[in-house]
Structures are given as structure tokens and as C-alpha cells.
Amino acid sequence: MVNNALSFTGNGLRDWIVQRITAVILALYTFFMVGYFLLTPEVNFTSWQTLFASRWVSIFTLLALGGLILHSWVGIWTILTDYVKPAALRFTIEIIVILALISYFVWGIEVIWSV
Amino acid sequence: MGCGESLTVKKNRPVNLRLTTIRFPCTAIVSILHRASGVILFLFIPLLLWLLEKSLHSAADFAAISECFASPVSKLFLLGLVAALSFHLIAGIRHLLMDIGVGESKCAGTMSAILVFILSIIVIGLLGVWLW
Numbered sequence A: 001m002v003n004n005a006l007s008f009t010g011n012g013l014r015d016w017i018v019q020r021i022t023a024v025i026l027a028l029y030t031f032f033m034v035g036y037f038l039l040t041p042e043v044n045f046t047s048w049q050t051l052f053a054s055r056w057v058s059i060f061t062l063l064a065l066g067g068l069i070l071h072s073w074v075g076i077w078t079i080l081t082d083y084v085k086p087a088a089l090r091f092t093i094e095i096i097v098i099l100a101l102i103s104y105f106v107w108g109i110e111v112i113w114s115v
Numbered sequence B: 001m002g003c004g005e006s007l008t009v010k011k012n013r014p015v016n017l018r019l020t021t022i023r024f025p026c027t028a029i030v031s032i033l034h035r036a037s038g039v040i041l042f043l044f045i046p047l048l049l050w051l052l053e054k055s056l057h058s059a060a061d062f063a064a065i066s067e068c069f070a071s072p073v074s075k076l077f078l079l080g081l082v083a084a085l086s087f088h089l090i091a092g093i094r095h096l097l098m099d100i101g102v103g104e105s106k107c108a109g110t111m112s113a114i115l116v117f118i119l120s121i122i123v124i125g126l127l128g129v130w131l132w
């Protein structure tokens, strides 16, 4: 059996579902951003900042950020489990990736809140 | 049954390690590119966060970033990144559709893999036109 001590939910099926739900959130957010760029006559600092100042865009961005972190973790975990066989090395890389993702999450929240 | 039979696997079964003679079906290529694009997107999260932070910080920083992305080299770089996202997104939608049972047959799988390539090329082309 695959050693899943560091998998996000510690359960393959639940990880799988997390990756699907977050994929849908990320897809919706991507479509939203594409729509913004297509529909905004001129994207400049003011229109850009107004967008992120809106409460529901902040919430949507926060949701996408959380989704991005979880989606990446399940994805990277799967890839590491597939390709990095020595347990100590895999464990080390996993810890580095987890710390990086948590930092990105905190950093992203700061960016969203600073608008 | 079971154990006994599995021991009678042919010992001289073909082994093929000449990579150039192995044919990769397009479904396999979609799969590996989906994985590769996922890793690329993961690696560039810090850059995207940094760009978001700067672009929202002040009009001067926003202008500096716009100016930076006016150069062809950085445009090409940006195109590479949005190409990875486009491919990952389109192949990801195919993946999700198959997860809910749409187009799971071998024939449909091949067709949708080809469709992923065609759509990606169109989308990436349009993005290129839009960026320049």
C-alpha cells in the first residue's frame, strides 16, 4: 500500500474528491478572470484595484487561493509518490513543499487583505 | 488457480527499451503534459503572487509591471505560463468529464485527447495574438 502519512486527508478517495472540487473552483476562477480581461475596456491600476476591492471578488479570490493550495498539494503528493522512491528524500521534499504552500497561503491572504 | 497460473508467465516475453520505437498514443501525451503543466503552474505560484501584490500595491508598481511585460522576451515567457494553464485547464476538464463517466470508451478517449490538442492550440494562439 502507498504510505499516505502526508497525503492531504490520509485517504485516497477523499484526496481524489478534494482535487476534483478544487479543480472546479480553479476553473471557475480562471473563467472569471478571462471574462474580466475580455469585458473590461481598459485594464489599468484603478479598474484592477476596484476589482479586488469588491467584497465578493476578495472572497472568491480567497476561495481560489485555498483551492490552489489544496489542489497543488494533492497533485504534488501524487507525483512525488509516483517518482521519488527513497522514503527519506520524498519525506524531505514533501515537508519543503508543505511549508512553501502554507507560506503562499499566508502571503496570498495578506495580498487580498491589503487592498 | 491464481498463484499457480501467475508463475507460468512466459520467461522470454518481449522487453523493449528502445525508447524511439515505443509509440505513445495521444491519450498518453495528454496525460503526461497535464502532469508537466501542473508542475510548471505549481513552480510559478510565487511569481504570480508577487505580480498580484505589486500590481495591487500602487499605480507606479502597476505601471512598472506593464512596462516589464511590454518586452517580447517577457511576453513570450508570460505566453508560456498562460499556455501551461490553458492546457492544464482544457485537459483537466476532459479529465473531470471522464470522471463523471462521459467519453470513457477507448475511441472517445482518443477523440477527446485530439480535441484537447486542437482546442489548446486555438486558445494559446488567441492568447498570443491578444498579448502582442
Ligand code: HEM
Residues within 6 Å of the ligand: A019, A020, A023, A024, A026, A027, A030, A068, A071, A072, A074, A075, A076, A078, A079, B034, B035, B037, B038, B039, B041, B042, B085, B088, B089, B090, B091, B092, B093, B095, B096
Ligand atoms: C491554476 C493552478 C493549478 C495548479 C498549480 C495545478 C496543479 C496540478 C498538479 C500538480 C496536478 C497533479 C498532476 C498529476 O497528478 O499528474 C494536478 C492535477 C489535476 N488538475 Fe490541476 N492545477 C491547477 C489548475 C487546474 C484547473 C483550473 C483544473 C480544471 C479543470 C485542474 C484540473 C486538474 C485535475 C482534474 C487533476 C487530476 C489529474 C489526475 O488525477 O491525474 N487543475 N493539478
